[in-house]
Amino acid sequence: MANESPTIQVLQASIDPDDTSDFRVLVDNKFVKYIVIDPGVYALDDMCFGPSLISLLPPLPSGVWNKARVSQHLDTGEPYFSEFSRVQLPGITKIWHSNQIDHLALREPRKLRSNVYEVTHPDFESPVIAKFARFEWEVPQLEVETTAYSWIEGHQIGPEFLGHLVEEGRVIGFLIARITNFHHATIEDFPLCQSALSRLHHVGIKHGDVNKHNLLIHDEKATLIDFDLASRPASENQLKAELHQLQNELLDTSGRGGRVVESSPP
Ligand SMILES: Nc1ncnc2c1ncn2[C@@H]1O[C@H](COP(=O)(O)OP(=O)(O)O)[C@@H](O)[C@H]1O
Ligand SMILES: [Mg+2]
Structure with missing residues (x-):
């Protein structure tokens, strides 16, 4: 008889020590499940380390589900799946590429x-x-x-x-x-960055998050990335202001837009 216990792998986590925490997990190398864990059910350290969390999870609900919640049982104090259901999750609707x-x-x-x-x-x-x-x-x-x-x-x-x-x-x-052999922009790269940003503005788009970590310098040019705040149309004034701000962004030393310390595995 085959071993029936599923393989579970934590793919991503968004952990909040004071509120619910969210996990994206892969079951049997195939099915993605989204699990919310109520605050206080597990210690922070256990939630931050995928294998610990998996060893502590109650048995996964049977049946068809992709979203579930783990709560602490009022009587026993034990963690249990208080909710689970099959939901239609939202997806990106702008499908424009053939691949x-x-x-x-x-x-x-x-x-x-x-x-x-x-x-x-x-x-x-x-x-x-x-x-x-x-x-x-x-x-x-x-x-x-x-x-x-x-x-x-x-x-x-x-x-x-x-x-x-x-x-x-x-x-x-x-x-x-993937851009290889790049460095994040510095003030020395101002002319390259200015020309990349101008190309974007030329097609009427405001980037919305210009910072040195979103400008990759390589092969004697600047490549812009991270367009999640991009907008079009943008007014002449908005584009001018964004270009004007570029120099300050390259001089910024706050680390904005750079690597953040995260509390998520793996
Ligand atoms: N195409 C790419 N080639 C190489 N590195 C990249 C690429 N896209 C992103 N990165 C690296 O990942 C980091 C984060 O990407 P980004 O899209 O800016 O995400 P975030 O929205 O989290 O800032 C970038 O600052 C860069 O170091
Ligand atoms: Mg970025």
């Missing part, structure tokens, strides 16, 4: 930011970048960024868009070409 890539085909993930990974995929010779909505509340920003990539397609402004990323039938993000 759709299943998230299960991504390999060797290397986390760059909470929702940005360097990954490999059999269709691509070298690693690529995957950016996606870990949780449903991130879908709107990925929708904006996906749309912005359609606007800049062919304009030599951002990395090449390689396709939409799909999870169980819905689009959760995208793959873009």
